[in-house]
């Protein structure tokens with residue numbers, strides 16, 4: 382017996398039922414309608430299961446991770462040339478080799494190395510906002526892209542017109558539009574890939590043609606430059622150089638050398654385009670929350686005033702002393718999840734769960750948004766309410782599920798960039814709150830910016846609007862920003 386789900390049509394199954402806009406809401410509605418946290422959707426070429434509860438996600442993706450760690454690579458991604466991205470590789474030794482090298486650079490024990498760059502970019506952000514708060518959204522993206530470009534390739538960028546920023550942004554867009562299950566018909570009718578893109582209605586191939594060059598640039602351009610600089614004997618200090626040097630030391634003269642250099646190239650390119658997009662969305666979500674909930678903003682600022690005080694900007698070492706701020710970071714990831722329907726897994730062998738059959742090859746979509754908005758775990762889920770994570774004495778209540786255990790995925794595929802991202806978001810939140818009052822601000826037409834907790838997008842989602850009314854909390858705060866800006870020049 383398959384799990385319950387919408388009634389399929391002959392031949393086309395549930396293709397027409399698959400939502401392409403805010404799919405996480407329809408997924409949740411199905412769970413309610415069919416009274417099940419496991420829903421089966423009959424897609425002729427790709428049987429799909431949606432998981433609507435943490436219990437089901439952990440029961441399958443974590444507890445049975447040896448068979449639930451595959452991926453279904455959407456045809457669109459393959460056609461665009463994304464197969465170098467190990468996030469889409471299925472559960473093979475090739476994936477493992479990539480994941481291992483990525484882990485080496487981003488596990489919890491090493492991400493501290495990146496704090497100086499994360500801190501310095503967060504402080505630059507403060508000085509950009511002081512000059513042009515109307516460009517808040519651009520500044521957030523610039524800050525996060527600068528962090529990863531500097532670390533990955535040793536490139537310092539000065540503005541969003543930098544071509545490397547543009548490449549990463551368009552490549553991210555390519556992923557976003559292509560990965561919503563059911564968004565493109567070539568997924569169901571693979572022969573469409575042979576139909577030229579100029580044939581009216583062939584949106585799949587038109588989209589492939591638009592994005593393919595950017596995907597190749599993401600992978601090749603910056604890395605090839607580092608490699609060329611290395612051959613000339615003057616490589617920049619960066620992660621790409623470190624990996625190439627390590628590979629040279631370990632494998633030079635062996636047949637494995639080229640293969641390891643390819644893995645290095647692939648994983649650095651993945652970090653380059655994933656890191657900025659995801660964490661940009663979290664920072665934006667935080668700004669929206671603060672503008673919509675001024676009382677919470679003031680509470681977090683009171684903690685900063687107490688622990689950091691008015692004479693300096695926050696440092697990483699201050700963070701463990703600020704549980705309220707920690708709760709704000711946690712609530713940000715819950716309230717507006719950046720990856721609302723997770724990254725689908727694939728089961729590599731037939732299984733049964735709660736008496737239901739799960740066929741081999743089924744795509745498994747964990748509906749993270751719905752789990753993070755479950756009123757039983759998080760009462761009044763639409764409300765931004767950091768206090769839900771705190772004990773009466775102000776310490777973190779470990780009995781309330783940390784949203785990071787859902788928002789970053791599950792099992793062997795759990796996001797390997799989560800520690801890096803958490804550091805970047807935490808120091809951003811502390812830095813901004815310490816010196817700015819955040820209000821919605823006004824759009825170009827002079828109307829107040831309209832804010833809501835709704836997210837838009839696909840794989841990586843963002844708030845629709847971001848506040849741009851950031852003003853220094855005091856003259857002393859403005860001076861702190863200017864002083865630090867002058868020092869970091």
Ligand code: HEM
Pocket residue numbers: 467468469480483487651652655656657659660663719720723724725726788789790791792793794795796797798799801802
């Ligand atoms: C707000 C920030 C972020 C969120 C919410 C997020 C979320 C996720 C999720 C849900 C997955 C899929 C996990 C699964 O399959 O169960 C994932 C995978 C991944 N993430 Fe993140 N991520 C974030 C930031 C980052 C950053 C900063 C990096 C890089 C430094 C990164 C690199 C990756 C990679 C490489 C994968 C694929 C892992 C694999 O398939 O083995 N992520 N992320």
